[in-house]
Amino acid sequence: MSDPGTLALAAAASVATDLPAGDGLAALAAAGGSADWWVVGEPADWGFVRRNADYLGVGALLTIGLTFASILLGFVVGFPAGAVEVYGDGLLKRAVSTVGIVLRGTPIVVILIVMYFVVGVPQINLGVASISSAMTAGILGLGLRSAAYQSQIFRASLSSVDEGQLEAGRSIGLSRFEAVRYVVVPQALRRSIPGFQNEFTIVLKDTSIVFAIGLAELLTRGYDLFSEQTTAVLEVILFISAIYFVLTFTTNRALDYLGDRYAIPEGESA
Amino acid sequence: MSDDDFLRVTDVSKWYGDEKVLEDVSFEMDRGDVTVLIGPSGSGKSTMLRCVNRLAEAQEGSILLDGEEVLSPDLDVDELRREVGMVFQGFNLFAHLTAVGNVALGPRRVLGLSETAARERAEEQLERVGLADQLDSYPAELSGGQQQRVGIARALAMEPKLMLFDEPTSALDPELIGEVLEVMHGLVEEGMTMLVVTHEMSFAREVADEIVFLDDGRVVERGPPEQLFDRPEEERTGRFLERIASHD
Amino acid sequence: MASATRPATVRERVADADRSVGRLLLVAAGALFWGWLVASWVNRWLGGVLVPVGQPLIPAGAVETAFAAIPGFAAYAADAAFVVELTPELSRGTWLTVVITAVSLVLGFFIAVPLAVTRVYGRFSAWLSLAYTELLRGTPLLAQLFVLYYGLNLASYVPGAFSGVFARDVVWVAILGFTLNGAAYQAEYIRGALESVEEGQITAGRAIGLSKLETIYYVVLPQGLRYAIPSWTNEFVYLIKYSSLAAFITVPELYYRADQIASETFRYTLIFVVTGVTYLALVLTASKLMERVEERVSIPGLGADSEE
Ligand SMILES: Nc1ncnc2c1ncn2[C@@H]1O[C@H](COP(=O)(O)OP(=O)(O)OP(=O)(O)O)[C@@H](O)[C@H]1O
Ligand SMILES: [Mg+2]
Numbered sequence: 075m076s077d078p079g080t081l082a083l084a085a086a087a088s089v090a091t092d093l094p095a096g097d098g099l100a101a102l103a104a105a106g107g108s109a110d111w112w113v114v115g116e117p118a119d120w121g122f123v124r125r126n127a128d129y130l131g132v133g134a135l136l137t138i139g140l141t142f143a144s145i146l147l148g149f150v151v152g153f154p155a156g157a158v159e160v161y162g163d164g165l166l167k168r169a170v171s172t173v174g175i176v177l178r179g180t181p182i183v184v185i186l187i188v189m190y191f192v193v194g195v196p197q198i199n200l201g202v203a204s205i206s207s208a209m210t211a212g213i214l215g216l217g218l219r220s221a222a223y224q225s226q227i228f229r230a231s232l233s234s235v236d237e238g239q240l241e242a243g244r245s246i247g248l249s250r251f252e253a254v255r256y257v258v259v260p261q262a263l264r265r266s267i268p269g270f271q272n273e274f275t276i277v278l279k280d281t282s283i284v285f286a287i288g289l290a291e292l293l294t295r296g297y298d299l300f301s302e303q304t305t306a307v308l309e310v311i312l313f314i315s316a317i318y319f320v321l322t323f324t325t326n327r328a329l330d331y332l333g334d335r336y337a338i339p340e341g342e343s344a
Numbered sequence: 345m346s347d348d349d350f351l352r353v354t355d356v357s358k359w360y361g362d363e364k365v366l367e368d369v370s371f372e373m374d375r376g377d378v379t380v381l382i383g384p385s386g387s388g389k390s391t392m393l394r395c396v397n398r399l400a401e402a403q404e405g406s407i408l409l410d411g412e413e414v415l416s417p418d419l420d421v422d423e424l425r426r427e428v429g430m431v432f433q434g435f436n437l438f439a440h441l442t443a444v445g446n447v448a449l450g451p452r453r454v455l456g457l458s459e460t461a462a463r464e465r466a467e468e469q470l471e472r473v474g475l476a477d478q479l480d481s482y483p484a485e486l487s488g489g490q491q492q493r494v495g496i497a498r499a500l501a502m503e504p505k506l507m508l509f510d511e512p513t514s515a516l517d518p519e520l521i522g523e524v525l526e527v528m529h530g531l532v533e534e535g536m537t538m539l540v541v542t543h544e545m546s547f548a549r550e551v552a553d554e555i556v557f558l559d560d561g562r563v564v565e566r567g568p569p570e571q572l573f574d575r576p577e578e579e580r581t582g583r584f585l586e587r588i589a590s591h592d
Numbered sequence: 593m594a595s596a597t598r599p600a601t602v603r604e605r606v607a608d609a610d611r612s613v614g615r616l617l618l619v620a621a622g623a624l625f626w627g628w629l630v631a632s633w634v635n636r637w638l639g640g641v642l643v644p645v646g647q648p649l650i651p652a653g654a655v656e657t658a659f660a661a662i663p664g665f666a667a668y669a670a671d672a673a674f675v676v677e678l679t680p681e682l683s684r685g686t687w688l689t690v691v692i693t694a695v696s697l698v699l700g701f702f703i704a705v706p707l708a709v710t711r712v713y714g715r716f717s718a719w720l721s722l723a724y725t726e727l728l729r730g731t732p733l734l735a736q737l738f739v740l741y742y743g744l745n746l747a748s749y750v751p752g753a754f755s756g757v758f759a760r761d762v763v764w765v766a767i768l769g770f771t772l773n774g775a776a777y778q779a780e781y782i783r784g785a786l787e788s789v790e791e792g793q794i795t796a797g798r799a800i801g802l803s804k805l806e807t808i809y810y811v812v813l814p815q816g817l818r819y820a821i822p823s824w825t826n827e828f829v830y831l832i833k834y835s836s837l838a839a840f841i842t843v844p845e846l847y848y849r850a851d852q853i854a855s856e857t858f859r860y861t862l863i864f865v866v867t868g869v870t871y872l873a874l875v876l877t878a879s880k881l882m883e884r885v886e887e888r889v890s891i892p893g894l895g896a897d898s899e900e
Contacts, residue, residue, distance in 0.1 A: 423801070430799040432795070
């Protein structure tokens with residue numbers, strides 16, 4: 075694929091026609107008849123998956139990197155945006171909330187395409203390594219969309235902190251900004267953890283959609299593999315789905331732990 | 345004690361895990377009797393009441409209602425609950441239904457009455473508890489006293505032969521208690537058989553045929569109100585009554 | 593401090609006025625959008641009663657001339673004409689987007705309710721339900737669509753009765769995928785809502801002689817489903833947006849058609865901005881619609897206004 079972006083949909087159609095008819099269910103049915111009924115697919119095709127595990131592993135790493143970079147960008151932009159929606163006023167507040175509505179109301183695939191073709195982000199050269207323009211577009215698209223959602227998480231948690239907290243901060247001589255910074259924000263951040271957890275797994279799963287701009291992360295690599303060996307379609311997709319599942323599952327458990335660890339003893343919110 | 349007791353509870357015991365919350369509880373009632381269960385918090389009054397309509401399962405003993413064994417594993421509990429009405433401390437009105445909807449749900453879905461017949465019956469019962477003008481209000485739009493009267497009407501609409509009341513007035517503001525007790529008074533006069541848990545001692549004295557004093561899951565003492573209130577035989581009964589009186 | 597308060601109220605009043613003008617503009621835009629959509633659909637179904645099938649409702653040339661005549665807009669005349677030329681294809685795609693979303697949402701709901709009920713009240717089945725929701729919520733939707741389409745090749749197994757309803761059978765594969773996926777998310781929302789129904793409601797239901805199932809049906813679900821409406825709105829919006837992924841299994845919905853035109857004309861910017869705006873209009877309509885639903889079925893003391 076020389077220009078993966080434009081070709082993604084066309085390729086999707088061509089692989090479909092390449093597939094031997096009935097291959098998938100037949101594989102399941104064949105498995106049903108064999109002795110090892112619980113094994114889905116053919117041993118030979120699982121061998122193909124095993125031989126390409128490294129290739130998929132690199133894809134998984136890219137997926138993880140893309141997730142972290144997007145979440146980070148989402149936080150850096152989303153947190154101030156949430157604060158503006160709570161404490162700001164006038165034009166700035168309305169601009170922020172309008173951009174948020176647009177980003178939350180548009181499919182991520184459209185956002186990614188717009189980033190890739192419209193904004194036309196260039197390849198970024200860091201000397202030692204370079205970030206492809208698809209990667210930059212992916213991080214920008216996923217990150218800004220995530221910012222729009224994270225702003226809502228922080229908006230909710232900031233406004234859930236009792237009014238009295240701010241007043242108490244002012245009463246000991248803090249400025250408004252300081253009171254927000256040292257009293258409200260620490261409480262709000264902790265309350266954001268459950269929403270943040272949700273957002274993290276959404277971004278992780280949605281990295282698969284950079285398939286649309288041909289970025290070679292996990293799903294795209296899986297796709298390339300089964301386009302090459304069409305008998306192994308089911309095996310490849312199940313394998314990468316399992317990787318995604320392990321990633322979301324461990325992320326959730328890790329953030330659960332973080333939530334427990336930093337939970338504020340009850341009574342604080344009363 | 346006669347063979348034709350309407351409700352006869354004999355040696356009922358109940359455990360929650362290792363904790364014995366009822367121990368050999370026995371008492372009996374005739375048709376039309378009013379029995380009041382009293383006792384300190386945690387003594388097992390609610391549990392005893394709930395054993396009678398099998399919302400709680402007693403492990404030992406016997407509860408005969410109209411000659412039938414309530415604790416029998418073969419008994420149809422839904423059938424039993426059709427015949428035994430219950431009124432809750434926290435009202436437990438169905439939050440998504442109006443007053444009429446609350447009262448009509450049982451007749452419609454359990455007794456299988458038609459939509460109109462169920463509504464008619466619900467209106468009758470609400471009139472009976474003095475709520476003819478609040479038929480279409482939702483629970484959240486009613487005062488506590490009104491909610492509890494809907495709760496009573498809901499139980500009455502099933503035409504029960506026994507009514508259970510679990511502290512029907514203790515969640516109410518003092519000025520709302522009277523209207524609920526008044527409705528209960530009316531039921532006594534109509535001859536309803538009632539098993540009541542309450543801390544309203546003057547009400548108990550007025551209407552009860554028998555008072556049963558429970559402590560720690562055991563019946564400490566029972567007898568007619570005059571005897572139990574004025575000349576308690578057990579020291580524990582006296583102490584409990586004194587404590588209650590000092591709160592009034 | 594006092595001087596800072598006064599300008600703020602003035603600003604607020606201005607903002608209020610702005611907002612009502614904004615609302616009016618939004619309503620007008622919504623009416624225009626849906627009017628155009630429905631008119632194009634009807635035109636196509638009736639075989640071109642208004643304009644020949646495939647032609648925009650308003651001739652692109654006319655739009656171009658009109659724009660050119662307005663001072664300041666002349667520079668955009670060609671673009672405007674191009675957008676008008678897009679509309680027949682986009683409205684066709686939007687129809688499929690709307691149908692896929694609506695059908696999957698409703699079908700998913702009927703799977704989600706039993707899933708949620710067994711999750712809350714079941715024993716063994718609670719584990720099955722948990723496994724299902726965790727698996728579907730733990731893997732990307734696009735991967736799930738790939739499993740159904742490429743992995744199982746379901747498009748060639750569409751039963752005769754369903755085959756031919758849509759121009760391409762693969763639409764059914766997309767509907768199946770979104771239904772199965774959406775059911776998992778909906779089940780999670782409904783579970784939360786069921787759990788927020790008070791225990792006493794169940795006790796009261798049992799006490800008047802309703803069976804456990806009857807109590808769930810007549811008492812718990814009517815309350816729980818009302819609690820679930822706000823999150824159901826989220827699910828609706830989610831499905832509208834993610835139905836675009838059907839394009840990657842060759843379903844010719846909105847995004848697919850946009851991408852096709854873009855790869856022929858290379859006018860990515862304009863096409864995808866228009867596509868984005870179309871999705872946005874669908875999403876905003878859905879949330880307004882659900883707001884109305886919530887108002888219609890609201891009961892004093894239940895859900896949002898329970899604090900009153
Ligand atoms: N579902 C339950 N599981 C475990 N223990 C229970 C349960 N219900 C009641 N108990 C225990 O059984 C004992 C009796 O409780 P019960 O509610 O019957 O008391 P009560 O006399 O009604 O008290 P109160 O006046 O506070 O209502 C208490 O120790 C209580 O903690
Ligand atoms: Mg009690």
